[in-house]
Amino acid sequence: MFTFLEYILIAFYVAGLLIVSRWIGQQAFSWMPVQATAEAQRVDDLFSFLVSIGAFILLGLVGVIVYAIIFHRARQKDYSEGHSVRGDARIELLWTAVPTLLVLWIAFKGFSIYQQLNILGLQQIVHLHTPVESPAYATVANKPQPATETIDVFVKQWEWSFRYPNNLTSKELHLPVNRSTRLNLHAQDVIHGFYVSAFRLKQDIIPNRNIDIVLTPIRSGKYRLKDSQFSGTYFALMEADVYVEPLDTYNQWLTQTTANEPTQTKDWVVAESIQAHKTFFNSGWQTFIPASPAIAKERKVSNDT
Amino acid sequence: MTHDSSINTDGELNNSSNESEQNWRRYFSFSTDHKVIGVQYMAMTFMFFLIGGLLAMIIRAELLTPEANVVDRPLYNGLFTMHGTIMIFLWIIPFNAGLANYLVPLMIGARDMAFPLLNAIAFWILPPAGLLLLSSFLLPNGTAQSGWWSYPPISLQVPPGYINGEFIWIVSLILIGISSIMGAINFLTTIFWMRAPGMTFFRMPVFVWSVMSAQLLQLINLPALTGALILLLFDLSLGTQFFKPLENGDPVIYQHLFWFYSHPAVYIMALPAFGIFAEVLPAFARNPLFGYRSVALATLGIALVSIFVWVHHMFTSATPNWMRMTFMVTSMLVAVPTGVKAFAWTATIWRSKLHLETPMLFAMGGATMFIFGGITGVMLAATPFDIHVNNTYFVVGHFHYVVFNTITMAIFAAIYFWFPKITGRMYSEGWGKLHFWLTFIPANITFFSMHPLGLQGMLRRISSYDPQYQGWNIIASLGAFLLGASTLPFIANIVGSWLYGPRAVNNPWHATGLEWITSSPPPRDNFEEIPIVKRPPYDYGDPKYSVLENSNNRD
Ligand code: HEM
Numbered sequence: 077m078f079t080f081l082e083y084i085l086i087a088f089y090v091a092g093l094l095i096v097s098r099w100i101g102q103q104a105f106s107w108m109p110v111q112a113t114a115e116a117q118r119v120d121d122l123f124s125f126l127v128s129i130g131a132f133i134l135l136g137l138v139g140v141i142v143y144a145i146i147f148h149r150a151r152q153k154d155y156s157e158g159h160s161v162r163g164d165a166r167i168e169l170l171w172t173a174v175p176t177l178l179v180l181w182i183a184f185k186g187f188s189i190y191q192q193l194n195i196l197g198l199q200q201i202v203h204l205h206t207p208v209e210s211p212a213y214a215t216v217a218n219k220p221q222p223a224t225e226t227i228d229v230f231v232k233q234w235e236w237s238f239r240y241p242n243n244l245t246s247k248e249l250h251l252p253v254n255r256s257t258r259l260n261l262h263a264q265d266v267i268h269g270f271y272v273s274a275f276r277l278k279q280d281i282i283p284n285r286n287i288d289i290v291l292t293p294i295r296s297g298k299y300r301l302k303d304s305q306f307s308g309t310y311f312a313l314m315e316a317d318v319y320v321e322p323l324d325t326y327n328q329w330l331t332q333t334t335a336n337e338p339t340q341t342k343d344w345v346v347a348e349s350i351q352a353h354k355t356f357f358n359s360g361w362q363t364f365i366p367a368s369p370a371i372a373k374e375r376k377v378s379n380d381t
Numbered sequence: 382m383t384h385d386s387s388i389n390t391d392g393e394l395n396n397s398s399n400e401s402e403q404n405w406r407r408y409f410s411f412s413t414d415h416k417v418i419g420v421q422y423m424a425m426t427f428m429f430f431l432i433g434g435l436l437a438m439i440i441r442a443e444l445l446t447p448e449a450n451v452v453d454r455p456l457y458n459g460l461f462t463m464h465g466t467i468m469i470f471l472w473i474i475p476f477n478a479g480l481a482n483y484l485v486p487l488m489i490g491a492r493d494m495a496f497p498l499l500n501a502i503a504f505w506i507l508p509p510a511g512l513l514l515l516s517s518f519l520l521p522n523g524t525a526q527s528g529w530w531s532y533p534p535i536s537l538q539v540p541p542g543y544i545n546g547e548f549i550w551i552v553s554l555i556l557i558g559i560s561s562i563m564g565a566i567n568f569l570t571t572i573f574w575m576r577a578p579g580m581t582f583f584r585m586p587v588f589v590w591s592v593m594s595a596q597l598l599q600l601i602n603l604p605a606l607t608g609a610l611i612l613l614l615f616d617l618s619l620g621t622q623f624f625k626p627l628e629n630g631d632p633v634i635y636q637h638l639f640w641f642y643s644h645p646a647v648y649i650m651a652l653p654a655f656g657i658f659a660e661v662l663p664a665f666a667r668n669p670l671f672g673y674r675s676v677a678l679a680t681l682g683i684a685l686v687s688i689f690v691w692v693h694h695m696f697t698s699a700t701p702n703w704m705r706m707t708f709m710v711t712s713m714l715v716a717v718p719t720g721v722k723a724f725a726w727t728a729t730i731w732r733s734k735l736h737l738e739t740p741m742l743f744a745m746g747g748a749t750m751f752i753f754g755g756i757t758g759v760m761l762a763a764t765p766f767d768i769h770v771n772n773t774y775f776v777v778g779h780f781h782y783v784v785f786n787t788i789t790m791a792i793f794a795a796i797y798f799w800f801p802k803i804t805g806r807m808y809s810e811g812w813g814k815l816h817f818w819l820t821f822i823p824a825n826i827t828f829f830s831m832h833p834l835g836l837q838g839m840l841r842r843i844s845s846y847d848p849q850y851q852g853w854n855i856i857a858s859l860g861a862f863l864l865g866a867s868t869l870p871f872i873a874n875i876v877g878s879w880l881y882g883p884r885a886v887n888n889p890w891h892a893t894g895l896e897w898i899t900s901s902p903p904p905r906d907n908f909e910e911i912p913i914v915k916r917p918p919y920d921y922g923d924p925k926y927s928v929l930e931n932s933n934n935r936d
């Protein structure tokens with residue numbers, strides 16, 4: 077199929093591809109938001125690995141195609157055959173086997189990183205009524221990683237609130253750094269999603285289900301919590317501040333902030349639903365507004381529904 | 382390729398094309414001819430493509446700036462819901478049905494579809510269903526606003542009033558589903574029972590394999606969606622509680638039913654596109670399709686594996702660990718047969734005699750961008766990574782690489798490739814190439830930009846965003862406006878060439894395949910005489926297809 081010289085050239089091509097794709101894989105870390113949790117580091121390792129493999133395949137195939145475009149152009153009006161090779165069992169076997177192995181490798185890597193995340197906490201989030209719960213995966217759920225704190229997260233259209241172990245309820249999420257915290261997620265109306273991009277983790281919150289997520293912040297700072305599951309008209313405004321801080325600052329905040337902190341200084345949802353529309357085009361479509369429109373001004377409901 | 386097509390000495394050919402011109406009205410009539418129905422499908426769905434594209438432009442205009450300042454939020458939500466719904470259910474899926482309608486009987490040497498009347502009925506369900514969907518813009522409270530997947534309970538939260546956008550949405554989707562099931566039965570019956578003598582399965586063009594596989598999925602998986610929609614309709618209008626979490630219903634069951642169809646739907650859309658690549662690439666590379674058998678089997682393989690991967694859309698939806706891990710592996714396995722296809726396309730181009738005419742440009746561009754979209758797809762299957770980017774613009778970027786940069790590009794390749802066959806005229810190559818570059822470059826600008834946005838955490842379906850995301854959003858929006866403009870040379874070319882283009886010969890591309898041995902356009906019954914098939918497909922090594930003199934070959 078190929079001459080000796082061609083084999084050498086192909087070997088050089090593959091070696092070059094390996095170097096370039098590995099370099100691209102390293103760059104991938106910088107495409108991500110800051111790594112604010114231990115979980116983020118694991119996810120970024122996986123991402124870098126995926127980008128390397130992806131770059132290798134993409135550049136490999138695109139290289140061949142570009143080569144063909146440059147060197148295999150037909151002369152005008154030449155409709156004679158390129159070649160009449162219909163297939164080659166060895167090559168076809170090779171290109172079935174290689175992706176299979178690659179995919180198994182990626183799946184294995186994905187599995188082992190998933191195990192290290194322990195995102196769903198110590199208990200299975202859904203108790204299956206079927207005996208399908210295979211023991212092979214039991215380790216994933218039961219990997220012990222004691223969370224030191226449990227914070228209740230309440231979410232409804234369109235606001236977040238958090239209840240701390242000392243019963244303080246706030247609209248800010250404060251987390252101690254370098255500790256695993258368990259978040260107990262409760263949705264009160266529709267499906268919402270817990271997502272802080274610097275944490276990498278995301279979890280849908282389904283009304284009437286008990287869902288936990290465990291995370292370990294490792295970097296102090298201020299982050300944004302967003303709703304990742306479309307939840308209606310003011311979905312885009314459903315954000316909350318997240319503060320990761322040293323344990324004593326965290327404890328200080330817990331004690332100093334009196335329960336039921338004063339009403340928010342700004343509430344965009346309320347502001348927008350009260351103010352006249354400022355958009356270029358106004359449809360005038362009425363939308364669903366939760367039972368008490370001035371939700372944000374009310375005291376938090378701190379009981380799970 | 383050859384536009385020396387005006388030399389037309391074939392009397393018969395002239396007759397049939399004149400006849401077809403006199404009968405242009407048949408495209409507006411209730412016809413049972415699969416070719417007429419095919420053109421009807423394609424023309425109608427293109428109208429919806431334009432409407433869906435227009436909605437996308439408004440969405441992109443809104444996203445030019447961080448604030449919500451172009452349309453109010455309810456309308457924004459309606460826009461992305463209708464854009465997604467129209468593009469999937471009224472553009473790609475029915476366009477593929479139209480193309481397959483036109484081509485399958487010709488490609489397998491049949492005179493028509495198995496059930497011509499059913500075929501016509503399946504088509505005529507669509508225009509009313511589409512108009513019904515669009516009419517919801519006129520309702521006092523507008524269209525459905527819960528996204529094209531319409532997850533409960535958000536989709537059940539509609540302003541009071543019996544007829545609302547969500548109600549209309551569900552009814553029109555059920556109608557479209559009924560039409561698709563009728564189509565699936567017809568396609569499968571046709572392919573199984575109507576093949577010409579000698580047309581064995583392994584002599585069928587890959588396009589026919591891909592239609593067969595896609596329609597198999599329609600038949601197996603579509604009932605799940607239809608069932609889910611009916612239950613949703615009951616919840617919405619009759620007070621049942623199938624999916625209401627606060628009344629002991631389960632909204633996650635809806636997600637399972639929905640994705641049990643809507644993941645395979647991706648392949649119902651993509652497989653015909655892969656089939657188009659398998660027809661166009663060999664013809665313009667002058668090589669047989671490399672590894673024909675494995676490509677054909679990979680087509681069926683993709684379809685079968687794709688039935689068992691739906692949960693990868695639900696990795697964050699309270700999905701237990703065992704399910705996350707199982708579906709991670711099955712999802713990744715799809716990469717194997719898909720990889721086989723991509724490698725086979727590349728090998729077909731390798732050591733070829735490339736002719737870069739418009740269909741080839743679109744096919745090569747689409748196939749190349751599919752490699753990119755396929756790679757990000759495997760990334761998404763890796764659960765821990767998906768948990769970060771799920772519901773962000775990374776996903777939006779990924780699926781537009783598939784639905785626009787691959788499938789819509791393939792559709793354009795198909796339109797140019799079979800245009801001479803369908804209309805009996807040649808399109809203008811210069812305008813075609815202009816259209817290609819105006820599509821290929823902006824498509825990459827638009828949809829590539831969405832990946833960094835998603836990695837950085839920009840969520841989909843938001844009508845306003847943090848200022849940090851503005852840079853890439855401006856790029857994406859400008860690309861999208863160019864992309865919108867790119868349809869103008871296309872329309873000009875198609876309309877102009879259909880009316881005034883030079884006459885086409887039977888086989889302008891010197892391609893193999895039965896559709897090329899009949900006249901352009903084909904007579905009512907497709908073939909003067911049903912052909913007997915004696916050769917393997919993609920016989921490009923055969924001198925019959927290698928010599929210019931045979932351009933008008935009718936043997
Ligand atoms: C013509 C070029 C196109 C542009 C500029 C475009 C743009 C967009 C944008 C900006 C969104 C995001 C809406 C949001 O999540 O807030 C979107 C969503 C979507 N698009 Fe497109 N699109 C195009 C073509 C297509 C095509 C051909 C399809 C075919 C299936 C398609 C299917 C979808 C779907 C399914 C969604 C998701 C809607 C949802 O989130 O509910 N788009 N598109």
Ligand SMILES: [Cu+2]
Binds near residue numbers: 233267303306311
């Ligand atoms: Cu929400």
Ligand SMILES: [Cu+2]
Binds near residue numbers: 644691
């Ligand atoms: Cu899927």
